[in-house]
Amino acid sequence: MSRPGRDDAPDRLYTITGGRSGAGPDNPFDLVTLVVAESEPATGMQSEHAAILRLAEFPVSVVEVAAELRLPVSITKILLGDLLVAGRVSARHPHRPAITDPDILEQVLVGLRNL
Amino acid sequence: MDSATSDARTPLGATADNGFKIVVVGGFGVGKTTLVRSVSEIRPLNTEETMTQAGEDIDDIREVRGKSATTVAFDFGRITLDARNVLYLFGAPGQERFWFLWDRLFSGTLGAVVLVDTRRIDDSWYAIDRLEKYGTPFIVACNDFGGTVHTPEDIRHALDLDPQVPLLNCDARSRESGKQVLITLVQHVRNRYAGPSAPADLPRQEFV
Numbered sequence: 072m073s074r075p076g077r078d079d080a081p082d083r084l085y086t087i088t089g090g091r092s093g094a095g096p097d098n099p100f101d102l103v104t105l106v107v108a109e110s111e112p113a114t115g116m117q118s119e120h121a122a123i124l125r126l127a128e129f130p131v132s133v134v135e136v137a138a139e140l141r142l143p144v145s146i147t148k149i150l151l152g153d154l155l156v157a158g159r160v161s162a163r164h165p166h167r168p169a170i171t172d173p174d175i176l177e178q179v180l181v182g183l184r185n186l
Numbered sequence: 187m188d189s190a191t192s193d194a195r196t197p198l199g200a201t202a203d204n205g206f207k208i209v210v211v212g213g214f215g216v217g218k219t220t221l222v223r224s225v226s227e228i229r230p231l232n233t234e235e236t237m238t239q240a241g242e243d244i245d246d247i248r249e250v251r252g253k254s255a256t257t258v259a260f261d262f263g264r265i266t267l268d269a270r271n272v273l274y275l276f277g278a279p280g281q282e283r284f285w286f287l288w289d290r291l292f293s294g295t296l297g298a299v300v301l302v303d304t305r306r307i308d309d310s311w312y313a314i315d316r317l318e319k320y321g322t323p324f325i326v327a328c329n330d331f332g333g334t335v336h337t338p339e340d341i342r343h344a345l346d347l348d349p350q351v352p353l354l355n356c357d358a359r360s361r362e363s364g365k366q367v368l369i370t371l372v373q374h375v376r377n378r379y380a381g382p383s384a385p386a387d388l389p390r391q392e393f394v
Contacts, residue, residue: 103205182267
């Protein structure tokens with residue numbers, strides 16, 4: 072399996088994001104933010120946006136979207152930002168800080184023991 | 187859950203709303219992907235992040251095409267913990283350029299597993315040094331490749347490991363063993379950072 076993005080010309084990534092550079096500090100998405108589609112793909116929509124909406128019929132993490140689309144994470148975050156602003160997806164960000172919350176850690180332990 | 191070898195996507199439940207990260211760091215061939223695969227409910231996926239992105243103008247793109255982009259590839263798996271909580275397990279290379287992207291990718295991580303091949307123990311020094319500097323909770327797991335058996339004391343000494351850091355042996359191919367590694371890490375995090383004896387100097391990265 073070839074690595075996503077590796078064999079892509081930067082030109083392609085440039086086109087996909089309309090020339091925007093990497094997701095800036097204002098971009099709210101974490102690697103494990105769960106994204107959920109709030110609408111169906113529409114005619115004329117950019118193909119990557121439509122692909123994300125199909126992937127996000129059920130909750131899906133940012134990193135899974137990046138892997139499925141074979142795009143670098145930061146490019147994926149830009150595309151997700153477009154959809155979020157347009158109200159086409161909602162975002163479930165990770166609860167923080169997890170490591171100092173004994174209740175959250177206990178939930179993780181219970182889940183792991185049940186594997 | 188579905189077989190880990192299935193190629194079909196296995197969606198999360200509709201109520202999933204909280205993602206966690208755990209990072210497995212280790213040298214090439216130490217078994218990171220094997221460990222991720224043994225506990226993941228999905229076939230491990232691969233993606234990448236680049237330090238320099240397609241830029242604002244033509245010059246920047248030329249630069250990316252040249253040699254200035256730092257690209258780090260990593261793979262990951264997924265464990266559904268319950269109806270709301272999902273754990274993502276990342277296998278990440280420990281080499282130097284990877285750490286440039288640590289904050290961007292792995293801030294807020296629950297913790298890290300340093301996977302060690304005791305035949306090449308010095309491969310792990312750099313990762314341990316970086317995790318200590320970032321204040322990321324971690325444990326050390328020695329993947330069993332057979333060969334000479336080292337005592338835990340020997341390994342601790344060779345890694346110059348803080349006595350508080352758990353050290354265990356594992357078989358990255360075994361789901362049960364991989365599960366035990368993750369449980370050991372989360373117990374360590376709970377005892378060290380969330381208990382009544384938690385130190386005042388909490389890892390800075392958790393509050394960015």
